[in-house]
Amino acid sequence: xxxxxxxxxxxxxxxxEKPVGRxxxxxxxxxxxxxxxxxxxxxxxxxxxxxxxxxxxRWAAAIRRLWGSGHVSTTRIPWSALRRMGLMxxxxxDGRDTPAADWEVWLRDRVxxxxxxxxx
Amino acid sequence: MSKILEIAxxxxxxxxxxxxxGSIATAAQAGADFGYQLIWAIGVGTLALIILLExxxxxxxxxxxxxxxxxxxxxxxxYFIVPLVVGLVLSLLVLSAEIxxxxxxxxxxxxxxxxxxxxxxxxxxxxxxxKGTFGAIEKGTAFLGLVAVSIAVAALRLHxxxxxxxxxxxxxxxxxxxARYWFLAVSIVGASISPYLYxxxxxxxxEDHWDLSYLGINRIVAALGNLFGGVLAAAVLVVAVLxxxxxxxxxxxxxxxxxxxxxxxxxxxxxxLVATLGINCFSATVEIALxxxxxxxxxxxxxxxxxARPSEHARFSLAYTVAIxxxxxxxxxxxxxxxxxxxxxxxxxxxxxxxxxPLLVLMNDRYYLHKHRNGWAGNxxxxxxxVLSVVLLVVAIxxxxxxxx
Amino acid sequence: xEHEPQMRPGSTQRGRTRSEARVARGVGAALxxxxxxxxxxxxxxxxxxxxxxxxxxxxxxxxxxxxxEARHTTPRYTGKTLAxxxxxxxxxxxxxxxxxxxxxxxxxxxxxxxxxxxxxxxMSRAAERRDGAALARAAARADSADxxxxxxxxxxxxx
Numbered sequence: 268x269x270x271x272x273x274x275x276x277x278x279x280x281x282x283x284e285k286p287v288g289r290x291x292x293x294x295x296x297x298x299x300x301x302x303x304x305x306x307x308x309x310x311x312x313x314x315x316x317x318x319x320x321x322x323x324x325r326w327a328a329a330i331r332r333l334w335g336s337g338h339v340s341t342t343r344i345p346w347s348a349l350r351r352m353g354l355m356x357x358x359x360x361d362g363r364d365t366p367a368a369d370w371e372v373w374l375r376d377r378v379x380x381x382x383x384x385x386x387x
Numbered sequence: 388m389s390k391i392l393e394i395a396x397x398x399x400x401x402x403x404x405x406x407x408x409g410s411i412a413t414a415a416q417a418g419a420d421f422g423y424q425l426i427w428a429i430g431v432g433t434l435a436l437i438i439l440l441e442x443x444x445x446x447x448x449x450x451x452x453x454x455x456x457x458x459x460x461x462x463x464x465x466y467f468i469v470p471l472v473v474g475l476v477l478s479l480l481v482l483s484a485e486i487x488x489x490x491x492x493x494x495x496x497x498x499x500x501x502x503x504x505x506x507x508x509x510x511x512x513x514x515x516x517x518k519g520t521f522g523a524i525e526k527g528t529a530f531l532g533l534v535a536v537s538i539a540v541a542a543l544r545l546h547x548x549x550x551x552x553x554x555x556x557x558x559x560x561x562x563x564x565x566a567r568y569w570f571l572a573v574s575i576v577g578a579s580i581s582p583y584l585y586x587x588x589x590x591x592x593x594e595d596h597w598d599l600s601y602l603g604i605n606r607i608v609a610a611l612g613n614l615f616g617g618v619l620a621a622a623v624l625v626v627a628v629l630x631x632x633x634x635x636x637x638x639x640x641x642x643x644x645x646x647x648x649x650x651x652x653x654x655x656x657x658x659x660l661v662a663t664l665g666i667n668c669f670s671a672t673v674e675i676a677l678x679x680x681x682x683x684x685x686x687x688x689x690x691x692x693x694x695a696r697p698s699e700h701a702r703f704s705l706a707y708t709v710a711i712x713x714x715x716x717x718x719x720x721x722x723x724x725x726x727x728x729x730x731x732x733x734x735x736x737x738x739x740x741x742x743x744x745p746l747l748v749l750m751n752d753r754y755y756l757h758k759h760r761n762g763w764a765g766n767x768x769x770x771x772x773x774v775l776s777v778v779l780l781v782v783a784i785x786x787x788x789x790x791x792x
Numbered sequence: 793x794e795h796e797p798q799m800r801p802g803s804t805q806r807g808r809t810r811s812e813a814r815v816a817r818g819v820g821a822a823l824x825x826x827x828x829x830x831x832x833x834x835x836x837x838x839x840x841x842x843x844x845x846x847x848x849x850x851x852x853x854x855x856x857x858x859x860x861e862a863r864h865t866t867p868r869y870t871g872k873t874l875a876x877x878x879x880x881x882x883x884x885x886x887x888x889x890x891x892x893x894x895x896x897x898x899x900x901x902x903x904x905x906x907x908x909x910x911x912x913x914x915m916s917r918a919a920e921r922r923d924g925a926a927l928a929r930a931a932a933r934a935d936s937a938d939x940x941x942x943x944x945x946x947x948x949x950x951x
Contacts, residue, residue, distance in 0.1 A: 271463070275463065276459050276460050276463055276464055276467075277460055278456075278460075278688050279688070285690060286688050286689065286690050287688070288687065288688040288689070289459070289687060289688035291464070310688075315464060318464055318465065319464065319465065319468060354450065354451075354452060354460065354754075354755075370701075370702060371689070371701050371702055372701075374701035374702060374705055375698050375701040378701070378705065379697055379698050379701050379704065379705070380698070382517075382697070494872060495869050495872070496869075497868065498866075498868030498869065498871065498872055500872075634851040634852075634854075634855055635844075635847050635848055635851050635938075635942065636848050636851045636852050636855065637844065637845070637848040639845070639848070639849075639880070640876055640880070642872060642873045642876050643852055643873070645865060645869055645873065646852070646855050646856065646859055646865070646873075649859045649862075649864040649865060653862075653864050654863065654864050654865075656864065657859075657864055657865045657866070657869070
């Protein structure tokens with residue numbers, strides 16, 4: 268399997284089949300005398316920024332420090348927990364429990380909750 | 388039977404959706420300044436749009452990936468950042484122009500200056516997105532947008548010389564103001580082929596749950612709806628030729644458009660023009676705001692669905708909220724809306740390779756389209772559009788300096 | 793409602809092209825660079841263009857008055873349109889430089905532009921006051937100014 272083409276940038280679904288986000292990075296484990304293998308995949312703005320440009324990565328990290336309360340911002344999923352679903356991947360977890368949902372939850376609770384008429 | 392209704396709806400959406408601030412303004416300017424000579428540009432833009440829509444629709448219903456999804460997944464974020472940023476910036480510019488169109492329609496109707504209308508228009512558009520469903524928005528704006536047919540009626544009543552109209556379908560060299568002629572040609576094509584249209588169309592195929600049985604419908608809707616839309620844009624041009632041409636009026640401000648239909652349709656002409664401008668620009672406003680949100684959500688893998696409650700898709704909902712209010716600001720500040728429209732159309736034309744070239748690759752990708760990949764005819768057509776897009780990229784910006792304004 | 797994943801048979805994808813990404817980034821940067829300039833900067837000047845614009849706005853003003861009289865449009869719309877016409881012609885008149893015109897046409901050009909500016913200004917004021925008679929009188933003056941401008945434009949040598 269071609270990691271870059273089959274894993275990177277693909278949508279990750281959770282056990283409810285809702286999107287958690289896109290796989291922004293892959294972490295390889297280097298082993299002596301054996302080919303490297305995938306340890307886990309990563310989702311997150313800082314991971315994405317790192318792929319684009321190192322300066323962007325620094326900005327992304329700075330923004331994270333400003334907004335975040337010091338907890339982990341990157342969602343890491345071990346390779347063994349992933350299974351393929353066609354053009355997407357699925358992990359046995361609830362997306363709402365991951366750091367990937369941080370912004371969504373924050374915006375929902377702090378901003379949208381304040382707007383009148385949230386229902387349809 | 389319901390498939391026929393779907394086709395009808397799709398066509399109506401295309402008709403109403405084609406005309407918006409850009410296509411109206413550029414067609415009116417072209418007719419006033421160059422007679423029937425630029426009808427071919429409308430034809431080229433319409434044909435290219437039909438090809439792009441059919442293909443992005445086919446991509447979505449076969450692979451269940453929207454165009455934005457597919458570009459990121461196939462080309463990676465390193466490339467994708469370009470269509471993303473370009474798409475967002477241009478969406479905001481065009482969105483401003485559309486809000487300007489609505490604001491001017493309201494100014495014509497009430498006499499209250501267009502600047503005061505910018506934020507109220509954004510607010511109403513936002514409310515519709517916040518509270519409405521995709522289907523309701525699609526159908527509502529489509530049917531109301533049919534008021535644009537009045538322009539075709541006006542064109543017929545003015546008895547144009549049809550041979551001269553037909554001659555305009557072939558490109559000819561202008562006799563004067565060459566730079567402006569080509570600038571308008573580029574802007575007309577940019578007005579016809581805005582990327583937001585095919586981002587929106589492919590997202591719409593997913594929102595409407597199209598599957599493989601919709602392949603034929605996709606073709607018909609893309610072709611017929613936009614064909615009629617192109618005819619309406621040509622009608623604007625024809626009316627401008629017959630109304631503004633003989634009087635020596637060159638269109639420089641939206642206000643002048645109020646006079647477009649009155650010679651042919653009297654009082655109703657004024658009413659229909661104001662309604663057409665207002666309604667069609669308003670539906671474009673809502674669509675572009677949604678399209679920008681789709682683009683962001685699909686880029687980063689957020690959940691997105693217009694039908695869902697805003698609280699369920701916070702980032703997506705906030706995206707269109709920010710887009711629509713941000714875009715209202717230039718109009719509220721009194722930026723020249725016609726100039727903004729011209730510039731945003733030209734920039735749109737210049738930005739096309741960024742999405743068209745990836746589409747050319749995707750439409751041949753077995754992984755996404757299986758046996759529904761492009762055949763030689765499709766590739767020829769899309770290839771021609773790709774060449775056109777590169778030409779536009781090269782000429783659009785110099786032409787803006789030479790012939791714009 | 794959410795968008796269901798589709799099962800697709802796996803297959804390898806082709807490679808990404810980094811040079812493609814670089815070219816695209818260049819394009820994006822160029823667009824970003826030029827956009828602000830395009831929004832501000834614009835076309836050329838010249839006496840001929842000024843005359844054309846003044847003639848165009850004069851014709852617009854006349855048409856607006858005619859359509860109001862025929863009760864096709866509203867007084868509010870007409871008032872706004874005439875105000876815009878008046879501003880546009882005033883700004884054209886201010887920057888009018890007849891030096892690139894043939895000598896014999898310079899004085900008549902200035903005269904025609906001035907006449908147009910005054911006529912449209914009066915039309916605009918009459919519309920504000922809803923004074924139909926004054927509007928008609930000013931419109932007649934705009935009419936002759938427009939004719940004078942057309943004659944001048946016709947007399948100019950071909951470009």
